[in-house]
Amino acid sequence: MDKKESVKKQIGKAAKECFLKYGLEKTTLDDIAKSMGLNKSSLFYYYKNKEALFLEVAVNEGEEYLKSLQEKTLKKKSVEAMVLFYFEERFNYYMAVLNLNKITPETLQKLIPGFLELYESVMQKEIVFLASLLKEGIRKKEIFKADPIRLATSLIIMSDSIKHYTEQRAVLEKAEQIDYSKGLDEIKYLLKLIFRP
The missing domain is CATH 1.10.357.10 (Tetracycline Repressor, domain 2)
Structure with missing residues (x-):
């Protein structure tokens, strides 16, 4: 697995936890990024929204x-x-x-x-x-x-x-x-x- 795929997998795991905790509507990209120790702009490299x-x-x-x-x-x-x-x-x-x-x-x-x-x-x-x-x-x-x-x-x-x-x-x-x-x-x-x- 290359680095990009590894990071996407980590983002996916963090996102799933946030979606389960807050629901899709209330989860923000900031929530997901913070749970990984990143900033929101880092997520835009991998996902448009x-x-x-x-x-x-x-x-x-x-x-x-x-x-x-x-x-x-x-x-x-x-x-x-x-x-x-x-x-x-x-x-x-x-x-x-x-x-x-x-x-x-x-x-x-x-x-x-x-x-x-x-x-x-x-x-x-x-x-x-x-x-x-x-x-x-x-x-x-x-x-x-x-x-x-x-x-x-x-x-x-x-x-x-x-x-x-x-x-x-x-x-x-x-x-x-x-x-x-x-x-x-x-x-x-x-x-x-x-x-x-």
Whole structure:
């Protein structure tokens, strides 16, 4: 790891601690810099603003979480249990990240364009993993015959669409927190449709 990457890793760790302590909205670049013994201008060499730093921290943490989630998912007994567990945990994780970092629906709206760009590579990893589960379900005749990559892609997109719809409703209703429980129920319903009775 070169010096720049090492410093970015240290900044990411300090930022994560500040985001957890103060929330995204109240954390400043000064807070992050001070926790590292630097000045704010030093951070601008690595990140253009606090939101860019938050997005990178979130994506890195998400990749670590994804690896852990996939390992836990593979321990479930049936393909249906694996797929259901995967989506439930995915929703729960997303909700926990937003609540831990005290992100309001309005701030989330500002972050989504940058997040989607960074998330694309993570999503491709999710699709490959989910497709491998679905392929096994098709082989075992637990799932109707389908193209596993297309089905995995569709399920991820539908899941994310439901999350985004839930977030949009929270913005329109000026909710203080986002309640994903109805969205999770919709995902469970969709998943039940792909498994043979």
